Amino acid sequence: MSRRKLKPEVTGKRRHYPDDFKEDAVRMLLDGHSAQSVADRLGLSGTQILYRWKKQMMAKIGPVANSLDTRVQELERELRRVERERDIQKNISHFQPSRAADVYPAVERIVSERIVSDLQALKYECSRRRVGRLMKTLGLRAIQPNLFVPKITQSRHRLGYTPNLLADDPEVTDINQVWVGDITYVGLRGGRFCYLAVLMDRYSRMIVGWHLDDHMETSLVKTALQMSIRNRTVQDGLIHHTDRGGQYAAVLYRAALRRAGMRQSMSRPDNCYDNAFMESCFGTIRTEMEMTEYEDMTTALNEVRGYVSYYNFERKHSRLGYLTPATFESHLNQPE
Secondary structure: OOOOOOOOEEEOOEEEOOHHHHHHHHHHHHOOOOHHHHHHHHOOOOOHHHHHHHHHHHHHHOHHHHHHHHOHHHHHHHHHHHHHHHHHOOOOOOOOOOOHHHHHHHHHHHHHHHHHHHHHHOOOOOOHHHHHHHHHHHOOOOOOOOOOOOOOOOOOOOOOOOOOOOOOOOOOOOOOOEEEEEEEEEEEHHHEEEEEEEEEEOOOOOEEEEEEEOOOOHHHHHHHHHHHHHHOOOOOOOEEEEOOOHHHHOHHHHHHHHHOOOEEEEOOOOOHHHHHHHHHHHHHHHHHOOOOOEOOHHHHHHHHHHHHHHHHHOOOEHHHOOEOHHHHHHHHOOOO
């Protein structure tokens, strides 16, 4: 914030607040300070005047700013996702700068391009430079994630393992060639947990199947697999890749894969990079859902169901040319 003197002028019985004073007050509000703390610091009689100034400032900037304001959460989610991908340090076609100092300019470029795409879809004429300028005016910035990865994989078992069929990074040219899967935890009140199993199409990033339950037994991942088979046309030879968890190595699960004509693939021991696509997907899910502790599993189930629908049909993916997975797949079926 600038060092202008934050002091209103008193004319008669009514205070006159200069534009500089109003702008600084609104910037403090946008920077995350509570309205009451800003009012107290500036000697305002209440908080309503702050919200009125913010509304006036938004209206002054124009309609594009109003659209930008509705995209704040997606901006923050995208920044968190990119930073998580950097921390995972993937070695397969993911964002991976050579120097940490290169991260933030690249992140700004990626996020600006996504917002430009959204605004253009709403028929607004704008450039990345203007979006960046408006973001700065509105005080938009990333919320840093608190990374915490509990151990979910039950890899110490005697059920045997299958080789990693993706070790040589085979080219994926269509949907239903490679599915990747994993399990993550979801917190509940009272220190309890439930668990989410997901299968994703590697080519289109579509979540093809999922299941939430209060345990991590084989039936958790098998139910997600059954949903995937119902939702998709499974091709013989489809590669099904996961970590080395006992749930995926179970006899019943492997039998289901054989019946569907799938080839099972597992990551190498203690190598999270081998399943980096699912690591990235779960990073996106956890940050965009802003998972905390849900009241109960029913609440968590409803939240996950709503998010999966959003992820597949509404969320634009930078790797898909800023198309949703559903739109991307529909374009694959169109004649050239």
